[in-house]
Amino acid sequence: MRMAYHLLQRDRKGAQLLATSLQQALDQLAHCDFCNNFSEHPVCALCLDQQRDASSLCVVEMPTDLVMLEHTRSYDGQYFVLMGKLSPMDGIGPKDIHLDKLLKRAQDGVVKEVIIATNFTSEGEATAHYIGQMLKSRGVTVSRIARGLPMGGEIEYVDSGTLSTALLERKSIS
């Protein structure tokens, strides 16, 4: 409400710009045929980029997650954006997160590994499990991003669940 009053009283030009931009986004943005992310064109720039490794497909919940992963500069494969997560409480089932599109993509013959990078919340974990089983049963190689202690993490201040997982999923030193 405060933003609306501010725009109408003090920044009518900004309000016009925002209205036009929103209308343009509504009119022009659709989903990329390959990665399902928002895109102005049938295939988005990232999917068209020949420099990227098409054999690796990283599955994320939302476009913001893709942006975060790009910020790490440590992944050069491609993505698939679910645009949501399984959430029976909100009536969101497998059909609502574009799994048919993901399945087609994962079995296109180019993708060698699917990396599931959904959140470690209960819904994200359930989504990861569902997708993992679905792809596994069709012979696709699937992996899940690692759980454990975060960077700078101190054992004294970390929750029991994380510590327990870190211990269970320990890595042998070579």
Add this chain to the structure above:
Amino acid sequence: MRMAYHLLQRDRKGAQLLATSLQQALDQLAHCDFCNNFSEHPVCALCLDQQRDASSLCVVEMPTDLVMLEHTRSYDGQYFVLMGKLSPMDGIGPKDIHLDKLLKRAQDGVVKEVIIATNFTSEGEATAHYIGQMLKSRGVTVSRIARGLPMGGEIEYVDSGTLSTALLERKSIS
């Protein structure tokens, strides 16, 4: 200072108790011959416990870390407490964190795996690297607790370093 004033003015009995307890701790507490943790006896209760798996040895920086790991109830092996970490800036080198004692313990013929559970701070990581190389070169099996996203972790809010590690150390789904 506030605690001292409180004890002297309002809780002289508590002050006496604290003084006696501290004196007793100073007089009676030494280090366990096996795990190097504080102990009133030459060998501590945890090291004497026959129920615990003596083939697994978990290396931690401080007694509080041991307590945290015990709280998870997911580890039933034994421990070695370094009572510190490598920290050249503070003049703490390999000789100050009882590595000779650890080495003796790790090579006693019973220990099959050493799990390094130092913190994921720069000093904890350096300590883990040093111990890892030291034990590896002597043919001991060594592992490190996992790095990655913590429980409940959301990709949108996690730092780039952690995300990058989680991606790099992804686990294949079986």
